[in-house]
Amino acid sequence: MPVEFHHLSPVILTEDLFETFTPELTVQPQSRQFQAAFLIAEQMMVQEGLQTPLLPTQVSGTFAFPVPYQTIKLPHNYVRSVDSIVAYGYEGGCNCDVTALDACAHLRNYIGYLDTRVVAGFYVSACGRGIRPSYYDIAYTAGLATGTAANDARLHQSLAILARQELLQMIDPGALEGGGGDPGIASYSTVGYSETRTKESVRETPFGNSTMANKAWNLIQHLRIREALRFGG
Numbered sequence: 339m340p341v342e343f344h345h346l347s348p349v350i351l352t353e354d355l356f357e358t359f360t361p362e363l364t365v366q367p368q369s370r371q372f373q374a375a376f377l378i379a380e381q382m383m384v385q386e387g388l389q390t391p392l393l394p395t396q397v398s399g400t401f402a403f404p405v406p407y408q409t410i411k412l413p414h415n416y417v418r419s420v421d422s423i424v425a426y427g428y429e430g431g432c433n434c435d436v437t438a439l440d441a442c443a444h445l446r447n448y449i450g451y452l453d454t455r456v457v458a459g460f461y462v463s464a465c466g467r468g469i470r471p472s473y474y475d476i477a478y479t480a481g482l483a484t485g486t487a488a489n490d491a492r493l494h495q496s497l498a499i500l501a502r503q504e505l506l507q508m509i510d511p512g513a514l515e516g517g518g519g520d521p522g523i524a525s526y527s528t529v530g531y532s533e534t535r536t537k538e539s540v541r542e543t544p545f546g547n548s549t550m551a552n553k554a555w556n557l558i559q560h561l562r563i564r565e566a567l568r569f570g571g
C-alpha cells in the first residue's frame with residue numbers, strides 16, 4: 339500500500355496493564371524486553387488485526403491515478419476524516435487542491451473511499467487542459483477512538499496475549515505452546531494422556547494458529563470493520 343503507519347513506541351500497553359491480563363512469568367524480562375514486546379504486539383494489532391492505528395492519527399501518502407478511473411478504498415479502517423487531497427500532473431506543473439470538495443471522498447462505516455473520476459474532473463477544470471492527473475497526495479485521520487484504546491478490556495487482553503507470546507520468544511521459548519516460533523498443535527500425547535483439539539481451536543489467524551493466537555484474534559472481533567455486501571449489478 340502507498341500509505342503506511344507503524345507505531346514507534348507503545349501507546350496502550352504498560353507493565354501494569356500487562357500484569358493485569360496475563361499469568362506471572364517464571365523468568366522476569368528486562369524493561370527493554372517489555373517495551374520491545376509491547377511495541378511488537380501493538381504493531382501486529384495495527385497491521386494484521388484491525389488495520390488502523392490504535393489512536394486517532396493523521397497518515398498520508400502518494401497514490402498513482404488508476405486507469406480506468408475507479409473508486410479506491412483507503413488502506414486503513416476507522417477513517418475519521420479525509421483532511422487533504424491534492425492532484426498533480428507531470429505536464430505543465432499544474433496541481434489542484436480538492437480538499438474542500440465533498441464529492442471526492444466518502445466515509446461509510448468508518449471506511450474511506452476516494453472517487454478518482456471526480457478528482458480528475460476537477461483537476462482538468464482547474465488546470466484548463468484535457469490531460470488527466472498523474473498522481474495525488476492524500477492525508478487522512480484514522481484510528482480507534484481514545485476511549486476505546488483506554489477502556490476496552492478485550493482489546494487490552496488481546497494485546498497482552500500477543501506481548502506475552504513475544505516475551506516468551508525472547509526469554510523462554512520452551513514455555514511457548516509448541517516451543518520456539520509458537521506453532522499450533524492439533525494433537526498431543528504423553529505417558530498416560532493424549533488429546534486432540536477441535537479444528538476451531540487451531541484455526542489459522544493473522545496472529546498465528548496456536549490456541550493463544552486464536553484467543554487473541556477472537557477477543558477483537560467486535561472491533562473489526564467488515565465492508566457491507568453489495569447486491570445487484
